[in-house]
Amino acid sequence: MMRNFRDWATRFASRLKVWRRAISDEDLDRVLSGLGQALTAVVDDHPQATLAYRDRFVEWLQAGDALRAAEEVGSSRRPTTAADVPGPLSPATRLEVVAARWSMAIGSESYVSEDLSPDLSEFLREFTLHVVAPEQTRIPVDRIGYELAQRIKTTPAAFGQSLRILSEFFRSLEERLPQTSDWTPVIGRFGEGYAAGTRARALEGQDLLIEALHRAKEAAVHAALINARFHEILHTAPIPMGIANPDGRITTANDALRRLIGEDVPVIDRDLASLAHDDDSRTPLWSLHPAYDDASEPAQEFRLATSPYATPVWVRVHWGRHRNDEDVPGEIPFVLEDVTQHRALRRWLDHSTRYDGAFDMPSKRHFMDRLSALSSTRNNGRVGMFAVRFDNMDAITAHYGSAASGKVAKELAARTRAAAEQAEMVTQLDATTIAILVAGPDQWAAIGPAIQLLVQSLTGPVAVTSKEAVSIVPLIGAVTDGPPHGDADSLIRWLDHSLDTNRRTTNSSQPRVIPAAEAESAASRVVEAAGLGQAIATDGVRLRHAPIGSARSARILGSHVTLHWRHPTMWRTPINEVLDLADTFGTTAAAGHWMISRAAETAARWYQKFGERSPFVRIDLPGRKPLTDTLFAHLAAELARYRFPERLLQLSVPVSALLDDDGRSWRELVGLTGNGIALIINGFGEHLNRMPRLTGTPFNGAVLDPQLAANLFSQSAPTAQDVETKPVVQALIECADTLSLETTVPGISTREQRDAVRRLGATLIEGDLTGCAGTEADLEAVVSRSMEIHAVAK
Amino acid sequence: MTHDGNEHGPVRDDKVSAEFKSVYVELRGFVARSALMRDPGVDAEAVAHDIMMELWEKWSTFADTQHRKAWAFHVARHRYVDYQRKASRERTVSDPETAAMDRLTQVDDQTRIAYREALQEITDLPDDERDVINLQLNGFTLEEIAKVLDISTRTVSRRLEAARKQLRTRLGRRAPRQPPPLSDPGPPASPADGDDDHDGEGAR
Numbered sequence: 001m002m003r004n005f006r007d008w009a010t011r012f013a014s015r016l017k018v019w020r021r022a023i024s025d026e027d028l029d030r031v032l033s034g035l036g037q038a039l040t041a042v043v044d045d046h047p048q049a050t051l052a053y054r055d056r057f058v059e060w061l062q063a064g065d066a067l068r069a070a071e072e073v074g075s076s077r078r079p080t081t082a083a084d085v086p087g088p089l090s091p092a093t094r095l096e097v098v099a100a101r102w103s104m105a106i107g108s109e110s111y112v113s114e115d116l117s118p119d120l121s122e123f124l125r126e127f128t129l130h131v132v133a134p135e136q137t138r139i140p141v142d143r144i145g146y147e148l149a150q151r152i153k154t155t156p157a158a159f160g161q162s163l164r165i166l167s168e169f170f171r172s173l174e175e176r177l178p179q180t181s182d183w184t185p186v187i188g189r190f191g192e193g194y195a196a197g198t199r200a201r202a203l204e205g206q207d208l209l210i211e212a213l214h215r216a217k218e219a220a221v222h223a224a225l226i227n228a229r230f231h232e233i234l235h236t237a238p239i240p241m242g243i244a245n246p247d248g249r250i251t252t253a254n255d256a257l258r259r260l261i262g263e264d265v266p267v268i269d270r271d272l273a274s275l276a277h278d279d280d281s282r283t284p285l286w287s288l289h290p291a292y293d294d295a296s297e298p299a300q301e302f303r304l305a306t307s308p309y310a311t312p313v314w315v316r317v318h319w320g321r322h323r324n325d326e327d328v329p330g331e332i333p334f335v336l337e338d339v340t341q342h343r344a345l346r347r348w349l350d351h352s353t354r355y356d357g358a359f360d361m362p363s364k365r366h367f368m369d370r371l372s373a374l375s376s377t378r379n380n381g382r383v384g385m386f387a388v389r390f391d392n393m394d395a396i397t398a399h400y401g402s403a404a405s406g407k408v409a410k411e412l413a414a415r416t417r418a419a420a421e422q423a424e425m426v427t428q429l430d431a432t433t434i435a436i437l438v439a440g441p442d443q444w445a446a447i448g449p450a451i452q453l454l455v456q457s458l459t460g461p462v463a464v465t466s467k468e469a470v471s472i473v474p475l476i477g478a479v480t481d482g483p484p485h486g487d488a489d490s491l492i493r494w495l496d497h498s499l500d501t502n503r504r505t506t507n508s509s510q511p512r513v514i515p516a517a518e519a520e521s522a523a524s525r526v527v528e529a530a531g532l533g534q535a536i537a538t539d540g541v542r543l544r545h546a547p548i549g550s551a552r553s554a555r556i557l558g559s560h561v562t563l564h565w566r567h568p569t570m571w572r573t574p575i576n577e578v579l580d581l582a583d584t585f586g587t588t589a590a591a592g593h594w595m596i597s598r599a600a601e602t603a604a605r606w607y608q609k610f611g612e613r614s615p616f617v618r619i620d621l622p623g624r625k626p627l628t629d630t631l632f633a634h635l636a637a638e639l640a641r642y643r644f645p646e647r648l649l650q651l652s653v654p655v656s657a658l659l660d661d662d663g664r665s666w667r668e669l670v671g672l673t674g675n676g677i678a679l680i681i682n683g684f685g686e687h688l689n690r691m692p693r694l695t696g697t698p699f700n701g702a703v704l705d706p707q708l709a710a711n712l713f714s715q716s717a718p719t720a721q722d723v724e725t726k727p728v729v730q731a732l733i734e735c736a737d738t739l740s741l742e743t744t745v746p747g748i749s750t751r752e753q754r755d756a757v758r759r760l761g762a763t764l765i766e767g768d769l770t771g772c773a774g775t776e777a778d779l780e781a782v783v784s785r786s787m788e789i790h791a792v793a794k
Numbered sequence: 795m796t797h798d799g800n801e802h803g804p805v806r807d808d809k810v811s812a813e814f815k816s817v818y819v820e821l822r823g824f825v826a827r828s829a830l831m832r833d834p835g836v837d838a839e840a841v842a843h844d845i846m847m848e849l850w851e852k853w854s855t856f857a858d859t860q861h862r863k864a865w866a867f868h869v870a871r872h873r874y875v876d877y878q879r880k881a882s883r884e885r886t887v888s889d890p891e892t893a894a895m896d897r898l899t900q901v902d903d904q905t906r907i908a909y910r911e912a913l914q915e916i917t918d919l920p921d922d923e924r925d926v927i928n929l930q931l932n933g934f935t936l937e938e939i940a941k942v943l944d945i946s947t948r949t950v951s952r953r954l955e956a957a958r959k960q961l962r963t964r965l966g967r968r969a970p971r972q973p974p975p976l977s978d979p980g981p982p983a984s985p986a987d988g989d990d991d992h993d994g995e996g997a998r
Contacts, residue, residue: 022959022962022963022965022966023962023965023966024962025958025962027962027965028958028961028962028965031909031912031965032912032927032930032931032961034909034912035909035912035913035916035931036827036931036932038909039827039830039831039913039931040823040827042830043822043823043826043827043830043838043842044823046826046839048822048826048839048842048843049819049822049823051819054815054818054819055815057818057846058811058814058815058818058850061814061847061850062811
């Protein structure tokens with residue numbers, strides 16, 4: 001027993017690091033000697049440890065000594081040449097001679113600095129090892145070439161000469177040491193590496209230069225940059241570069257420039273401007289030549305140069321400064337930046353050839369081409385053109401100036417484009433006219449509401465100054481192809497005619513001046529409404545479910561659904577405002593339909609999942625005339641599609657919306673309620689005088705006016721109004737009871753408030769106590785949990 | 795390549811070559827081992843190659859092998875840092891030197907684990923103590939170590955003792971069981987002892 005305990009204690013102690021005993025000296029000696037042997041085994045396992053390697057190594061070292069001796073003797077007499085390489089010396093001895101000659105060949109252009117000489121020797125030694133003893137090499141031979149190209153700037157001629165020297169050396173090695181590897185592939189791989197290195201270096205140089213040119217905002221900095229690196233990269237850079245004299249004639253051109261212009265086009269002694277692309281293009285491609293004698297203002301312009309055998313390319317000319325001081329007098333270096341190589345710039349240039357600068361709309365020519373193409377094919381049926389003319393723009397220009405007028409035109413153009421997004425093409429025909437091309441059945445179907453939206457958005461005010469805004473009178477003209485019209489030009493003429501006719505009939509007046517604040521608000525609303533329409537069409541809106549609970553037990557009985565629109569910039573705008581606005585622009589119906597469809601779908605799904613205890617879905621319909629015929633039809637269709645018990649889908653409607661223009665309740669309401677839907681009066685407490693008129697309408701519930709609910713639990717000092725709130729609420733709830741309506745009180749945050757409204761007779765509550773609004777899944781999870789708890793409690 | 799103008803002239807004679815060859819294997823091994831003891835990940839072969847080349851250049855400046863060893867030890871001490879930097883730039887996945895070192899660090903049996911841990915502990919020692927242990931492992935006596943490091947024998951003893959104490963403690967923490975002798979790995983550990991290396995269930 002005791003021994004067991006000791007064993008256990010020893011084991012336990014050995015597990016705790018701090019209690020472990022140090023090992024004995026004997027153990028340590030054993031470990032150290034074993035480690036020494038293991039290390040020796042590792043070290044001796046390398047070829048370096050063999051005697052053969054040792055002998056070759058010593059031979060190599062001796063050869064190095066001999067070479068130095070030969071070199072010292074040689075240098076005292078005259079420079080060593082290929083013929084002077086001493087014959088009797090070992091092959092490795094000649095290596096050093098080769099290294100010296102090689103360095104000289106590479107450095108013949110004074111490009112190699114003193115610092116790089118050790119690198120050169122190191123590379124050459126490695127290079128030779130690849131031939132003599134490949135197993136000893138540490139750097140791949142192509143890597144040597146690459147590194148060399150990266151570090152040492154040389155000319156192709158010098159490089160070729162250095163390779164010849166090397167080949168000569170290897171050939172002599174081959175004669176003396178037949179066991180050496182074949183050196184031809186080594187040279188080949190080296191050359192590949194060198195070429196890759198040169199390319200990388202040139203590209204790097206180009207990137208650096210172009211990057212620097214892009215960044216340099218000041219013309220002087222451009223010139224300084226060009227001057228600083230110009231001669232260094234002139235002949236090797238793949239950028240078109242050259243030198244011009246003060247007369248503008250090219251005196252030097254590098255290969256890249258010759259390639260750009262065309263190999264067989266004489267470049268020297270020509271004016272740079274004369275090389276510009278010159279065809280019957282519709283835009284001037286080559287503007288006036290910059291003044292060469294104005295050194296303080298080097299030009300940077302977009303030009304189009306061309307090669308006879310290639311497509312025209314865009315270039316930007318960067319001029320350097322005169323180099324009067326140290327170089328040849330009057331040299332003006334220039335760099336043609338091939339901007340077509342830059343994707344972003346190329347896109348922009350392509351875009352700019354097809355789009356007009358002012359409004360960034362497709363150019364008129366582009367528009368006409370498209371119109372002609374559509375008219376000629378006629379696959380899509382009728383082709384139509386609508387034109388919008390901002391008729392009183394002249395008055396705006398006269399009153400506020402051309403800058404303000406331009407701003408207004410731009411804003412209106414943006415609105416037009418937004419409203420006519422579905423159209424085939426929108427373009428600017430002239431300063432005040434925008435044309436909309438319509439083709440295809442889809443576009444024709446959408447054109448009615450689009451034009452309506454367009455007129456409304458264009459008549460909306462536009463801010464011209466910080467204090468004032470104007471609204472214009474848009475003239476709309478339309479023309480469709482087919483007899484009596486002929487080609488595209490004829491269609492445009494007819495469109496003008498149509499606009500003129502409209503002008504005579506509308507008799508447009510001076511611009512209306514509006515306060516800017518109102519204008520801004522209206523302008524943003526226009527954007528919002530357009531965006532909402534898009535969001536609904538593309539399912540960019542979501543439903544948010546706020547739980548509605550029982551006033552007695554707080555159990556979740558249903559959800560109050562609101563439209564949630566994640567607009568990127570307008571996210572702070574209350575959805576009610578947007579819906580009101582949407583109503584103005586005719587998108588309410590779309591929003592209502594969308595909400596009804598989604599809510600019905602959710603209700604049906606929940607019914608399938610939760611059965612009899614399924615929560616209801618209550619949606620708010622906007623206040624202004626929501627109950628249109630199409631909405632009724634849509635609702636009926638959805639109800640027929642998803643069948644679920646009565647009251648699972650609830651429509652919450654303000655009292656004001658329940659009466660028609662004659663003050664009578666909508667007859668359709670009766671039909672609706674018999675169809676499995678519940679109608680809820682929203683804002684119960686408002687417009688009490690209208691309530692008697694709704695007698696006979698089968699309502700199922702009422703939601704207390706949120707303002708009344710808020711006053712009921714106001715924390716501020718009691719006022720006369722507060723004192724009266726409670727009896728009013730009580731009276732309302734009693735009234736609702738009389739009408740057999742379930743009363744919902746919004747804005748309940750605490751249990752005390754819930755108890756209070758329960759005592760007043762309310763049935764349902766909504767607010768922080770029941771939970772904040774979430775997704776459909778969130779509410780579903782809450783209901784599931786509550787049902788599980790309920791089941792367990794049972 | 796530098797030229798030091800030694801007494802043998804630029805071209806060393808056969809005697810020097812013979813001497814160099816006679817100590818090559820020993821010195822190279824010493825240099826490579828020293829480098830590895832300092833940092834198991836170093837490119838020991840490259841360090842050894844360069845130091846041997848330099849040694850050839852400076853052959854005449856050394857009196858005897860011990861002198862050369864001392865010099866080589868000092869050079870290796872600093873040279874490996876350069877190689878480490880270079881290796882971090884150039885080393886590829888299949889670096890043969892690293893692969894050789896990996897063989898030692900591979901966990902193939904208990905003995906190797908013990909050696910790997912010992913090597914790790916040695917490299918973690920302070921510089922002074924590690925140098926002493928390193929030289930002792932390479933067969934230097936206390937006096938020789940004192941000469942190489944240019945310190946007193948007494949200091950060598952003290953450092954050696956401190957290093958050994960540290961190693962004994964640390965290795966005790968790392969490996970409670972004694973490593974089996976090199977020549978004979980011995981019988982496998984009993985199941986009860988083996989439990990020490992596992993999750994400790996047996997101790998409860």
